[in-house]
Amino acid sequence: MTNQTLSHSDFLQLLHDKLLNHHPLLNSPSFSAAALQIHPNQNIFFDIIEPAHDLIDILVVHIPLEDPYALIVGAALKFAIRRFALPIERGYYFDKSRLWEKNLLTPQEIIQNVQKEFAYALQECNLTISIFYGRFNLPYRTFTYLNCGLGALMQINQEQKLTQLSQKWTSLGTTSQPLASANTLVKPGDWFVYYHFENGENELRESRYSHLLLESLKTQLHLDASSFINFLEHHLPFSEQSNLKNSCFVLALKVNENLTHVSPRKDRTAMFSSDVSQLSALRLFVREICQQAPSACESFGLQVLLAVNELFCNIVKYAYHNQPKGEILIESQYVDDGICFTLSDRGTAFNPLKINHPNLAGEQESGFGFFIVQQIADHISYIPKKTDTDWNHIRIFKRYFSEEDHMELVHHIQDHLLIIAPKGDNLDAKNASSFKEDVLKLIRQAEFSNVILNLTHLQFIDSSGLGVLLSLQRTLHAQGGSLKLVHLSKSIRTMFEIVSMHRIFDIFNTVDEAVQSFK
Numbered sequence: 001m002t003n004q005t006l007s008h009s010d011f012l013q014l015l016h017d018k019l020l021n022h023h024p025l026l027n028s029p030s031f032s033a034a035a036l037q038i039h040p041n042q043n044i045f046f047d048i049i050e051p052a053h054d055l056i057d058i059l060v061v062h063i064p065l066e067d068p069y070a071l072i073v074g075a076a077l078k079f080a081i082r083r084f085a086l087p088i089e090r091g092y093y094f095d096k097s098r099l100w101e102k103n104l105l106t107p108q109e110i111i112q113n114v115q116k117e118f119a120y121a122l123q124e125c126n127l128t129i130s131i132f133y134g135r136f137n138l139p140y141r142t143f144t145y146l147n148c149g150l151g152a153l154m155q156i157n158q159e160q161k162l163t164q165l166s167q168k169w170t171s172l173g174t175t176s177q178p179l180a181s182a183n184t185l186v187k188p189g190d191w192f193v194y195y196h197f198e199n200g201e202n203e204l205r206e207s208r209y210s211h212l213l214l215e216s217l218k219t220q221l222h223l224d225a226s227s228f229i230n231f232l233e234h235h236l237p238f239s240e241q242s243n244l245k246n247s248c249f250v251l252a253l254k255v256n257e258n259l260t261h262v263s264p265r266k267d268r269t270a271m272f273s274s275d276v277s278q279l280s281a282l283r284l285f286v287r288e289i290c291q292q293a294p295s296a297c298e299s300f301g302l303q304v305l306l307a308v309n310e311l312f313c314n315i316v317k318y319a320y321h322n323q324p325k326g327e328i329l330i331e332s333q334y335v336d337d338g339i340c341f342t343l344s345d346r347g348t349a350f351n352p353l354k355i356n357h358p359n360l361a362g363e364q365e366s367g368f369g370f371f372i373v374q375q376i377a378d379h380i381s382y383i384p385k386k387t388d389t390d391w392n393h394i395r396i397f398k399r400y401f402s403e404e405d406h407m408e409l410v411h412h413i414q415d416h417l418l419i420i421a422p423k424g425d426n427l428d429a430k431n432a433s434s435f436k437e438d439v440l441k442l443i444r445q446a447e448f449s450n451v452i453l454n455l456t457h458l459q460f461i462d463s464s465g466l467g468v469l470l471s472l473q474r475t476l477h478a479q480g481g482s483l484k485l486v487h488l489s490k491s492i493r494t495m496f497e498i499v500s501m502h503r504i505f506d507i508f509n510t511v512d513e514a515v516q517s518f519k
Contacts, residue, residue, distance in 0.1 A: 186255055188256065267332055273326065273328070299434040311343050311373055407427070484514045
């Protein structure tokens, strides 16, 4: 292997190509984006960052290529911005208007941190770097941006209404004054076009090019961003052979028309006092929210209700020490695949890591509350207060049951017997809880305590499913009734024999045999 020595210019070119001239992911279900760069070696690079699934950050940076240190500083700056925008550890923050969100820095905080971190290097190298940074918050339909001395941005909607987003600050390295961001509303189908013409073009010619850019976009609103950029390359004088002798840069982003699925849902808030006399009102509040949730069944609502009830009682007992004058704020939030409840209080904070697992041998009469919450919730997060006047916040998320989790039950009455046939292949940890709730509901409605389960369709059962069958049998025996099983497949019968449950249940080959056994 031979050693090759790179020239200074080759080294800078390699640094630019590998670290700066990186083309990020430019499409997602929420937007499409594409860039036009005439003279690819120009001193502009861009990046698209997704700090969360519903946030899109846009970064454009201008560096003076004639300075030998600029590329190194530019590369360091790019990765510093990504570090601030994508922290390794993400918590949640609480806002009264937006409830819980990812604990991310705002665009203003990101650029201010970069300005602070690079101030000394920029001064020592006598560099000025221009930055444009913007964030699309799709659920709240906003675009927040800072323009530190670079290019221009236009917004145009489907009705061809143009807005020039002209707020601009001076370049980094020229001032230490605090920066402020600007905001604009975003609608489905909106276009955002950022453009920059390199110095050397006079103001009149630059105005002409921006006008051509706008008029082109007005005729191509139906395209996606990539198709629009392709149109520009073939129809406008933005090429090596054109009158535009210096480099130009255009970044086009289109918000998809079908953005409705990420719009925020209506949330509800209620304040309660730290008194168990509030439990009835609390349960009514939670029950109404669960009933209005999409894709939620009765058993889902009962589980959420139980979890919120237990958290409320824990706050009353441990945070406020049964003192009735404390405040407990409860907020609900619908998300795409489930529902969130946040309980906030000003009482004594706790450390979740120090909560012991309860003794399940029947020797303990308390300490089951948080254990129940852990069994029900898919996610739990807790932020303790930092000062005596702050709030503690505990948030639970429960995912909606999917169609495959919820087993259909076909039933009929014969000779005063309730015969139930589950229409599903599996009875396991995924659907055992909802199956039990649905069977008990049928038993209550029919008012019969003698039940036959026709398991013709069932092909798999795990320990959770077996536990549910045992629980149903105990419930019916307590009512003076009985549970009998029919049509067990070979695999199910084998499972019963392995755990000796064929000795506990009455098992029959046909429904008629099971009916006759009751006579």
